[in-house]
Each structure stands twice: as C-alpha cells, then as structure tokens.
Amino acid sequence: MEELRNSPSAASSPQSVWRAQGWVGLLLIATCWPLNWTLKGVTAYLFFPLWLGYVLVVDALVVARTGSSIWTRSRKEFVLLFVASSPVWWMFEVINHRTANWEYLGRNHFATLEYYLLCTISFSTVMPAVFETAELAGSFKWVERFTFGPRVRDTAGLELGFFLAGAGMLLLTVAWPKYCYPFVWTSLVLILEPLNRWLGREHFMEYLERGDWRPIVSLSVGALICGFFWEMWNYYSWPKWIYHTPGAQFLHVFEMPLLGYGGYVPFALELFVLRNLLWRGAPRMRCQHLL
Numbered sequence: 001m002e003e004l005r006n007s008p009s010a011a012s013s014p015q016s017v018w019r020a021q022g023w024v025g026l027l028l029i030a031t032c033w034p035l036n037w038t039l040k041g042v043t044a045y046l047f048f049p050l051w052l053g054y055v056l057v058v059d060a061l062v063v064a065r066t067g068s069s070i071w072t073r074s075r076k077e078f079v080l081l082f083v084a085s086s087p088v089w090w091m092f093e094v095i096n097h098r099t100a101n102w103e104y105l106g107r108n109h110f111a112t113l114e115y116y117l118l119c120t121i122s123f124s125t126v127m128p129a130v131f132e133t134a135e136l137a138g139s140f141k142w143v144e145r146f147t148f149g150p151r152v153r154d155t156a157g158l159e160l161g162f163f164l165a166g167a168g169m170l171l172l173t174v175a176w177p178k179y180c181y182p183f184v185w186t187s188l189v190l191i192l193e194p195l196n197r198w199l200g201r202e203h204f205m206e207y208l209e210r211g212d213w214r215p216i217v218s219l220s221v222g223a224l225i226c227g228f229f230w231e232m233w234n235y236y237s238w239p240k241w242i243y244h245t246p247g248a249q250f251l252h253v254f255e256m257p258l259l260g261y262g263g264y265v266p267f268a269l270e271l272f273v274l275r276n277l278l279w280r281g282a283p284r285m286r287c288q289h290l291l
Contacts, residue, residue: 025056028053047135134268135218144214148211166191185270229253
C-alpha cells in the first residue's frame with residue numbers, strides 16, 4: 001500500500017458527490033439480492049451481478065471519502081483485478097479436492113461446461129471485493145494508529161524460515177487434510193511472501209520493517225467484511241455452499257462456523273501475495289484516511 005502522504009497537494013480531495021458507479025451498484029444489489037433469496041436455482045446467474053454491485057458501491061464510498069479509488073485511478077487495473085481473481089480462487093478449489101472443507105449443493109443441476117463457466121465468472125469477483133473493501137477500511141482514521149507499530153527486521157534467515165514453514169504446512173495439509181486443513185490459509189502467505197521479496201514485487205515485510213501495519217489491518221478488516229456478506233448472501237441462496245470443518249462445526253453464523261471467520265484474515269494476506277506474484281506491476285494498494 002502506498003505510504004500516506006501528508007501534503008494536501010499529493011493526495012486527491014474527498015468527493016461529496018455520489019459517483020455513477022455507486023448508483024449502478026446500488027441498483028444491482030437492490031435487484032439481485034431479493035431475487036437471489038426468493039427464486040431458487042438462480043444464484044449461479046446472479047452471483048456475479050450482485051457482487052459487481054457490491055464492488056461498485058464500495059468503490060463509490062472510497063471516492064467519497066478519499067477522492068480516489070481503484071476504478072477512478074485506472075479502468076484497466078480495475079478490470080484486471082477480475083481477470084486475476086478467477087485463477088487464484090480455482091487454485092483453492094483444487095486444494096479443496098484434497099481437504100473437502102466445502103461443497104456446492106445443487107451443482108448437479110448444471111452441465112459440466114456450464115458449471116465451470118459460471119464458477120469462473122463468479123470467482124472473478126473475489127479479489128476486487130476484498131481489495132476495494134480493504135481500501136475502504138484504510139480510509140478510516142483509526143487505521144492510522146497502526147502506522148508506527150512494532151518493527152520486524154527482514155533478514156535472509158527470516159525469509160528462509162517463512163518459506164520452509166509454509167512449505168511444511170502445505171505438505172502437512174496434503175498428507176493429513178482432516179487435521180491440518182487450517183494450514184491452507186496460512187501456508188501460501190509464508191511461501192509466497194519471501195518469493196515476492198526475491199522477485200522484487202510488493203511484499204509485507206517492506207512495510208513491517210518500518211513498523212507500518214496498516215496494509216495488514218486494512219486487508220484483514222476488508223476480508224472480514226466481505227466474509228460476512230459472502231456468508232449472509234449465501235445462506236438463503238440455491239445453489240449454495242456448505243462447510244465440512246472437523247473440530248469446528250459449532251456456533252455457526254450463517255453456514256460458516258464462527259471459528260471459520262478467522263480464516264478470512266490470512267486469506268486476505270494470501271490474496272495480496274498471490275496478486276503480486278501473478279501480476280507483475282500490480283497497483284500498490286493505498287491506505288489514505290479521510291482528509
């Protein structure tokens with residue numbers, strides 16, 4: 001994320017006008033949300049427009065608060081987030097073939113090609129939703145208290161330790177998925193963070209070395225907010241997903257066990273490292289509170 005600049009000339013001024021993309025987003029949500037819950041069998045077709053509406057509304061909120069957003073800075077980069085998102089989530093689907101932590105009820109109603117096409121379109125909204133919401137979270141002034149936190153010194157030994165720990169976690173997940181499945185949401189961060197560092201890509205340690213924890217906080221909050229909406233909108237949908245999480249199947253909030261929401265925090269960090277690995281020159285995220 002870009003370092004917050006204190007100079008008024010270096011940052012855009014907040015815009016009080018509700019942008020057009022916000023109105024379009026509100027219309028999409030107002031239309032697709034009730035249809036999704038009342039008409040069984042349409043969720044697969046409404047998932048993308050519903051979440052596109054969410055992304056556009058959040059983008060408009062970011063513009064209203066900071067004067068800048070992913071959409072207003074670059075239409076190309078906005079679209080490329082959707083493009084990058086699908087293969088990233090398909091990777092988690094491949095891992096889920098081993099862990100079997102979630103399944104999609106109603107998938108048998110679709111032909112194979114139709115199923116994979118609809119899934120790919122739906123998965124394209126994951127990264128835009130999380131990164132837009134993270135930018136919104138970073139626009140609040142309370143996030144500034146994390147600008148000068150504990151510093152973590154980046155060393156070759158630490159990077160190697162991260163990589164080996166992540167690789168070990170991933171191997172344990174494959175070998176004993178019933179017991180080690182939570183490592184899915186931590187192993188990739190540990191593997192790819194040093195890899196991004198070695199490749200010269202944006203990475204977390206460049207911020208933590210100077211004590212700036214805002215990127216981690218903003219991404220974590222953004223993913224938790226998205227997680228709430230994912231689970232809420234899924235609950236009365238059909239088709240829908242359900243979870244199989246041994247040892248954590250209690251205190252459900254919608255279909256997700258309460259402990260499962262904790263996985264959204266490292267998941268956001270995984271999206272960050274995966275985006276930077278797959279997309280050379282990906283735009284740096286911003287932490288800019290309301291001026």
